[in-house]
Amino acid sequence: MTADPPVRLAQPADAGDIAAMSRDLIERGLPWTWRRDRVLAAIRDPDTNVAVIRVDGALVAFGIMEYLEADAYLSLLAVRGTSQRSGFGRSLLRWLEASARVAGARRIRLEARRDNVPARTFYNELGYHEVAIRHGRYSDGVDGVLLEKWLRTSPAP
Ligand SMILES: CC(C)(COP(=O)(O)OP(=O)(O)OC[C@H]1O[C@@H](n2cnc3c(N)ncnc32)[C@H](O)[C@@H]1OP(=O)(O)O)[C@@H](O)C(=O)NCCC(=O)NCCS
Numbered sequence: 001m002t003a004d005p006p007v008r009l010a011q012p013a014d015a016g017d018i019a020a021m022s023r024d025l026i027e028r029g030l031p032w033t034w035r036r037d038r039v040l041a042a043i044r045d046p047d048t049n050v051a052v053i054r055v056d057g058a059l060v061a062f063g064i065m066e067y068l069e070a071d072a073y074l075s076l077l078a079v080r081g082t083s084q085r086s087g088f089g090r091s092l093l094r095w096l097e098a099s100a101r102v103a104g105a106r107r108i109r110l111e112a113r114r115d116n117v118p119a120r121t122f123y124n125e126l127g128y129h130e131v132a133i134r135h136g137r138y139s140d141g142v143d144g145v146l147l148e149k150w151l152r153t154s155p156a157p
Contacts, residue, residue, distance in 0.1 A: 005088060007095040010050035010062065015039040017059040018050070025078040030139055034076060039064075042075075049099050053088055061088040065096045065108070072100040074110035093126055100151060107150050114143035123147050 010018065015036045022034040042048045042064055053061040063077040074096065079088045100108055112119045114133065124130070128147040137144030 004091050005053045005055065005060070007051050007053055007092055010039075010043050010052045012040055012043055014050070014052050014054075014059065014062070015043060018052070018062045018064075021059060021062060021078050021080065022076055025081070026076055042066075049096060051092060051096055051099075053092060055083075061092050063092045063096050065100060067100070067103055067105060070104075070106045072096075072103070072105040072108045074108055077110075089122055090126065097149075097151065106152050107148055109146065109148045111137070111144045111146050113138060114145050120145060120147075 016039075018039045019034055019036045022039075023032045027033065039050070043050045045066075047068075048064065048066045051063050051065075052059060059080070060083045061077075061079040064075040066073045066075055074093075077089065077093065077096075079086075079092075097108065108128075110123070110128070111134070112123065114120075120130070124147075126149075128149045130145050130147050132146040134144040134146060136142075
């Protein structure tokens with residue numbers, strides 16, 4: 001990739017595509033919990049950033065980050081299959097991290113499935129450390145891995 005792709009905040013019209021991508025890429029084989037209405041509520045929530053990348057009108061990537069007091073929590077991040085390993089995930093996560101810094105977050109946390117080696121490698125590559133295993137975290141019995149990245153150690157200004 002030669003230039004950073006345009007990341008922007010999601011609009012209500014993005015909710016359906018985001019929900020479908022979550023169903024197909026993140027919640028595949030699990031109960032579908034991030035349906036359109038939930039995504040819409042996240043887009044409208046002032047304590048949540050929903051960011052998207054669209055190319056030629058098609059949704060390529062999205063991420064959802066919630067701000068919980070001093071921490072930010074990355075709820076979802078996905079890049080469509082045909083566009084993976086092209087830098088979209090990195091660009092989107094960096095954009096969300098920059099937003100979290102501006103919001104005063106001291107740390108970003110997230111959880112990945114233990115069997116999702118590509119995602120764990122991706123987050124490790126971007127500076128996230130694996131800090132805990134949550135046994136049987138997912139409804140199909142797979143463990144969760146808690147990851148975090150510190151953005152600052154000093155108190156918020
Ligand atoms: C995980 C995911 C978001 C990564 O997005 P991406 O756009 O493909 O990642 P990038 O191209 O920005 O990769 C950045 C770096 O992460 C690492 N990485 C990404 N995907 C990887 C893979 N499949 N295997 C090994 N390393 C990988 C590499 O170091 C890569 O740099 P490189 O391509 O220069 O070697 C994407 O694979 C995805 O959407 N997966 C399905 C949904 C999912 O699992 N989401 C996370 C839920 S916690």
